[in-house]
Amino acid sequence: MKVLDSLQKFNDDYGGVFWNCSKLVPSDIDVSDAKAVVTYLRAQPHSQACIKGDIPALKAALGEDFAALFELQAYRETPFLLTFDKPLCLKFVIETFPDATIDSKSPAAYAKEKEAPELIIDMLELLTVDEMKACNTENDIQATxxxxxxxLSNNKSAMSNIVDFTAxxxxxxxxxKMFGELKAAAVDDAKVTFNELKAFCGDQAKRLGDLIAMVMNKYKTTDPRRYEPFEQVKDIAVKEQVPPPAALPLPEQVEFQLANATWYEExxxxxxxxxxxxxxxxxxxxxxCEHYDIDNNSGKWSKELRAEVFNLDLRTNKVVRAKxxxxxxxxxxxxxxxxGKTLRDLNRVTFEFEDPLLMALCFEVLNKKYNIHGLKxxxxxxxxxxxxxxxxxxxxxxxxxxxxxxxFRDILLIKKELHKFYDVNRADGPFVVAGKLFKESLSDPEEKPRGESNVASSSSELLQIIKAKDEQLSKKDAEIDRLKALLSSSPP
Incomplete structure (x- = not known):
């Protein structure tokens, strides 16, 4: 659209919903005349192109004027001027502008800030665009x-039971019992107990394996837009490791590779x-993307970095942990x-993510920064x-x-618990799994039951931090007093 007077300014007297529309209408249109502005905008092909359809229920709920207001919103590229108290209205806008932000905030964050109704906040936080599209009434939205x-509640309950202490x-x-039988040289009895242990661990491995599918469904469906780039990460052919000197005997070749790894570890x-x-x-x-020169011309990565639905660590706000x-x-x-295998894992790291989008972006970074030879x-x-x-x-x-x-964080938690049961389930005899599987003391903080013990631990840590900070402040105060005394005793 050709703007006749893009530098036109208006006084505060005009105000109103069309206050920022001076660049969208010719100077001969009075922005205080809402009907004139809407009529003009409706006549523009750009406005018509922004409208992807209509919903009868939407018109019934909001009236015919909504179409004009929506066209205005599309034109201003700020589709959330409309209030947050009409779910069908918001649904229609979200469908048309699925990646819209408001003041650089996600719609859900903005709705919370404006203290929108609970239904609106739930809708923005929990429903995908496709799920919204499937709803025709407010009751449909509520039911979904x-x-x-x-x-989500079922998933949370299942995740809280990853570590089954009874098991x-x-x-x-x-x-x-099995180890006692082995000590007594009652090998046949130990084999019977081993088979019982193996069957039990097999059941536990299946329980945790079934949990993987449930958890993966969470990552796939919570926000499909953030999972989509992750699905585009495809396998890359494997390259073999740099070989050791062929003249060395096999044990020395192994020693050489282990030593070689130490030179690269740092x-x-x-x-x-x-x-x-x-x-x-x-x-x-x-x-x-800018830091690593990742192509984002398509807007593929133009989504918020810290999505509320995929928060790895609320305490530190980190999005990835490296171990x-x-x-x-x-x-x-x-x-x-x-x-006959080459050792490609002598230097290794595990990246723990919660957000599929960020995991996919990290792959892009590593692929850009290094040559990836082998990806599954x-x-x-x-x-x-x-x-x-x-x-x-x-x-x-x-x-x-x-x-x-x-x-993913939840997958890593499952893996830590699963591998012990899995090792027993694939063992071929009692001697292989005679060593104690589980420690009596839970030294790993991630394995501690969630509850008051963790709160107490966190409170204790906070008190220690506060005490340390107080000591630092006391030292600074003493230093300031010393400098003041020195200054006052110095000749002018």
Whole structure:
């Protein structure tokens, strides 16, 4: 549309809903005349193109004037001038502008800030665009929200039972019995107990395996727009590790590779810690794209960085955690190389994410920064027989391959519990699993039951922090007093 007077200014006297429309209408149209402005905007082809359809129920609820107001909103590219008290109205706007933000905030965050009705906030937080499209009435919206809440509640309940202490006690009881029989040289009895233990652990492995599918459904359906880029991460062919000197005997080849890894470990950790730091310190996804020169012309990554529905750590506001693996032991390395496998995981890190979009963006960053030689997106399996991950090998330097695994937070929690039951379930005899599976003391804070104990621990930590800060302030106050005294005693 040609604007005859784009620099036209208006006095505060005009105000009203069309106050910021001076650049959208010719100077001969009085912006205080709402009907004249709407009539003009309605006549423009741009406005008509923004309207993708109509909903009879919407007209019945809001009246014929809504179409004109909506066209105005489309023109101003701020589709949330309309109030937050009409679900069908908001649904129509969301369908048309699924990626809209208001004052750089998500619609849900903005609605909370404006203290919108609970139904509106639930709608924005819980429903996807497709779920909104399937609703024709406010009752449909309410029913869909309740169904979504029930699904999330079931998932939360299941996640709280990942660590089943009763199951742990049962496994320990059977292990204790089996080990006592082995000590007494009653091997046949130990085999009977082992089979009982194996069957029990198999049931637990299945329980946790079923939980993976439930959790993955959460990541897929909570916000499909954030999961879509993740589904586009496809497998990459594997490249073999830089080989050791062929003239060496196999044991020395293994030792050589283990030693070689130590020369790369420091640089590997520094590089991957830097990636995690950039993600955690960034304010927007666009900032990450700019830092690593990631193409975002299509707007693929133009979504909020810290989505409320995928919050990894409320306390620190981090979006990713990096944990580096310990050096691989010689026996396991020798076993793999004796099977003709090369060691691509001698330097390894696990990235823990909660947001599928950010995991996909991290892949783009690593693919841009390094050469990825070998990628398996195990999240794309139709059925999950093991905890899925995004598994890749990076050429960190000189062709030396390192391993990066990316897991969702809830999947990582399941994996930690599952692997012990899984190891027993695939064992072929009692001696293989004679060692104690579970510790009596829960030294891992992630395994502690959620409740008052964690609150007390957090409170204790906070008190220690406050005490340390108070000591720092006292030292600064003393230093200030010393400087003041020195200043007052100095000659003018």
């Amino acid at each position: 929200i309740e169904e979504k809440k029930a699904t 742990r006690e049962k496994a320990t009881e059977l292990q204790t 640089g590997f950790q520094a590089a991957l810690k830097e990636v995690a730091a950039v993600f955690n310190e960034a304010k927007t996804c666009e900032e990450i 580096f693996g310990p050096p691989k032991g010689f026996p396991r390395a020798l076993e793999k190389m004796s099977q 997106n195990k999240y794309l399996q139709e059925t999950f027989k093991e905890p899925p991950n995004l598994h890749m090998n990076l050429d960190i330097k000189d062709g030396w391959l390192c391993e990066v695994q990316m897991l």
